[in-house]
Amino acid sequence: MKTIRVQYFALLREERGLAEETVATAAATAAELYDELRVRHGFTLPRERLRAAVNEEFAPWTAGLKEGDALVFLPPVAGG
Amino acid sequence: MFKISAEPIHLEALGRALHDVAAGACATFEGRVRIKNDGRTVQSLEYEAFAPLAEKEGARILEEAAARFGILKAVCVHRTGRLALGDLAVWVGVTSEHRGAAFDACRYIIDQTKLRVPIWKREHYADGTTVWVGVAGTPPV
Numbered sequence: 001m002k003t004i005r006v007q008y009f010a011l012l013r014e015e016r017g018l019a020e021e022t023v024a025t026a027a028a029t030a031a032e033l034y035d036e037l038r039v040r041h042g043f044t045l046p047r048e049r050l051r052a053a054v055n056e057e058f059a060p061w062t063a064g065l066k067e068g069d070a071l072v073f074l075p076p077v078a079g080g
Numbered sequence: 081m082f083k084i085s086a087e088p089i090h091l092e093a094l095g096r097a098l099h100d101v102a103a104g105a106c107a108t109f110e111g112r113v114r115i116k117n118d119g120r121t122v123q124s125l126e127y128e129a130f131a132p133l134a135e136k137e138g139a140r141i142l143e144e145a146a147a148r149f150g151i152l153k154a155v156c157v158h159r160t161g162r163l164a165l166g167d168l169a170v171w172v173g174v175t176s177e178h179r180g181a182a183f184d185a186c187r188y189i190i191d192q193t194k195l196r197v198p199i200w201k202r203e204h205y206a207d208g209t210t211v212w213v214g215v216a217g218t219p220p221v
Binding site for chain 2: 007009010011013045049053056057058072074075076077078079080
């Protein structure tokens with residue numbers, strides 16, 4: 001198990017009911033962690049509609065997670 | 081300089097950041113909150129951003145614009161927080177020797193910002209409902 005800091009924005013923040021949490025997980029990748037959290041919290045957005053960011057940089061879903069990583073799941077963006 | 085700002089955008093300071101005696105052209109773009117979107121009447125907007133990554137990705141867009149169009153200086157500021165109708169949501173300014181590069185780079189920067197920068201927009205409508213823009217299938221809140 002490792003400890004991962006997860007931040008939520010926009011729709012995900014509302015569906016989770018908080019902006020940030022620390023989770024203990026056995027997930028090996030960003031994809032596995034989203035799938036795990038989606039089941040636990042009932043997130044409506046499928047992973048295909050999101051991007052992942054690890055330690056404040058875009059990362060592939062297959063990126064391996066390390067103890068203490070900071071993860072953000074990015075909903076479809078809509079700036080401007 | 082690409083900045084996410086929780087405070088209203090101050091144009092005078094941005095104008096100074098663009099100043100360059102080599103510049104014969106300055107193109108700017110203002111994105112403002114409008115009352116109609118997809119046929120619905122908007123009352124206000126709310127922007128949220130993952131600021132550290134938004135500013136990094138924004139800086140990359142400005143570097144790309146400099147490399148592609150050979151401009152002198154470029155600035156973009158995007159608001160977060162609650163905005164009223166008519167408020168300034170995003171501002172882009174570009175200086176270059178000649179006008180063509182300034183127009184082209186300004187367009188490139190706003191287009192790429194909308195596509196790539198982690199900023200989210202929630203529309204609050206006159207009928208009391210809200211929607212996160214671009215997230216189709218959002219259940220009513």
